[in-house]
Amino acid sequence: MSAELTRPVSLEINGRTVDADVPPRMLLVDFLRESLDLTGTHVGCDTSQCGACTVHVDGIATKSCTIFAVQADGSCVTTIEGLDPEGRHPLQMSFQRCHALQCGYCTPGMIMAASSLLNTDPAADAEAVREAIEGNLCRCTGYQPIIEAILEAGRELQL
Structure with missing residues (x-):
């Protein structure tokens, strides 16, 4: 993808810094699933009704299908995979x-x-x-x- 069609983002995701170039209209849920292979965050309805895509953005439960990845730039994001990597929360x-x-x-x-x-x-x-x-x-x-x-x-x- 050419540079003019993407925007740089830097986020902390599950405790690690992630720097990437993303399309301006890429949803955070799609960035997590498609770019980072964090597939525990589900896409259920595509209308922000179901909550299957809920993650924490700066500690607040957020439906990741409601924000673009560029809007999360500089944020700390926690997915289900990062809540407790051992699954023992x-x-x-x-x-x-x-x-x-x-x-x-x-x-x-x-x-x-x-x-x-x-x-x-x-x-x-x-x-x-x-x-x-x-x-x-x-x-x-x-x-x-x-x-x-x-x-x-x-x-x-x-x-």
């Missing part, structure tokens, strides 16, 4: 224990939305959890196991 473990996943498609986005909440309020109650994940859709679980898993992880994080 309390949320990841509680989702397994509470059977809060079935097909698993929504799970990375749910976990990222929940971790944003628990980072600021590990003692969040069920109402706060529902509010935190209201932008994330799940078609399999009925949400109750997800809420239970988030509450369980919050209790663990308080210890």
Whole structure:
């Protein structure tokens, strides 16, 4: 791609600096998936309704299909792969224990939305959890196991 059709970006992604030239209209989700092979961030709806693409941008849960990669320039981005590279984060473990996943498609986005909440309020109650994940859709679980898993992880994080 010629230089005039791309823009330079520098981001910290999952703890490492990434410098790249990207098309100005490339979505952050596409940059993560296509350029960096971070495929845990899912594309579910292409309309920012489902939340499957939720990542943290500077610590805030953000639907990565709603911003361009150039808008994230200079930001710190955490994907599900960077939450805990060993997959042992309390949320990841509680989702397994509470059977809060079935097909698993929504799970990375749910976990990222929940971790944003628990980072600021590990003692969040069920109402706060529902509010935190209201932008994330799940078609399999009925949400109750997800809420239970988030509450369980919050209790663990308080210890």
